[in-house]
Amino acid sequence: MKIHPFLPAILLGAAFPAAAATFNFGNLASTVPSAFSTCSSTDRCPTTLGGSLTFLDIVSGISVSASGTYLGNPAAVVQDAPSGGPAGLGVYHLITYPGPVVSNTSDDNVSLNETLTRSFNQVVSLSSILFRNGDHGTTFSGGFGLSIDGGPSTTPTLVASFNTPLHGQNFSFTGLGNPENTKFYVNTLTVTAVPEPETYALMLAGLAVVGGLARRRKRA
Numbered sequence: 001m002k003i004h005p006f007l008p009a010i011l012l013g014a015a016f017p018a019a020a021a022t023f024n025f026g027n028l029a030s031t032v033p034s035a036f037s038t039c040s041s042t043d044r045c046p047t048t049l050g051g052s053l054t055f056l057d058i059v060s061g062i063s064v065s066a067s068g069t070y071l072g073n074p075a076a077v078v079q080d081a082p083s084g085g086p087a088g089l090g091v092y093h094l095i096t097y098p099g100p101v102v103s104n105t106s107d108d109n110v111s112l113n114e115t116l117t118r119s120f121n122q123v124v125s126l127s128s129i130l131f132r133n134g135d136h137g138t139t140f141s142g143g144f145g146l147s148i149d150g151g152p153s154t155t156p157t158l159v160a161s162f163n164t165p166l167h168g169q170n171f172s173f174t175g176l177g178n179p180e181n182t183k184f185y186v187n188t189l190t191v192t193a194v195p196e197p198e199t200y201a202l203m204l205a206g207l208a209v210v211g212g213l214a215r216r217r218k219r220a
Contacts, residue, residue, distance in 0.1 A: 050074025
């Protein structure tokens with residue numbers, strides 16, 4: 001029996017789909033949430049307090065929903081408009097629904113006691129994060145306070161991007177700094193889908209089929 005030359009590649013490709021996605025939240029033209037309302041001029045917010053902004057990468061099929069809290073209470077996640085240059089996702093905690101922002105509208109980044117949570121539609125490996133500072137820049141004078149998933153404080157300095165071996169579906173970023181130079185936006189996330197256990201089972205089954213066909217061909 002003749003084995004199709006592309007069969008092993010097809011089986012392995014089905015087992016290990018190359019699903020990776022980069023979400024650039026600072027680019028409002030390419031990163032548009034599925035549903036949103038306009039808050040503070042052109043910034044994007046959920047339609048309800050404590051709601052989420054959901055973004056989809058069409059190529060990989062990976063989607064992420066962003067939500068915000070302040071001191072554990074519902075707040076509004078916001079996608080900052082690029083009036084001062086690319087920014088990204090932040091949190092408003094001084095906002096009411098329905099209705100306009102009722103207090104200081106400049107605090108649209110992540111600052112003290114604000115938490116920005118991202119929930120993916122599947123398990124992913126979070127390989128790269130790019131932050132912007134309170135002025136939409138890429139450097140931080142003295143670093144900034146950041147807790148990832150409630151863990152120890154992280155203070156990247158100068159370069160606002162770093163690699164992290166996080167795996168899961170939900171990632172939370174809490175601000176620990178109050179001065180302006182410690183506030184931040186989450187500008188870009190790069191993730192790769194993590195194969196589920198059944199994916200590995202599919203791969204082993206595929207290899208078994210290939211091996212069985214090879215043995216039948218040898219006997220023939």
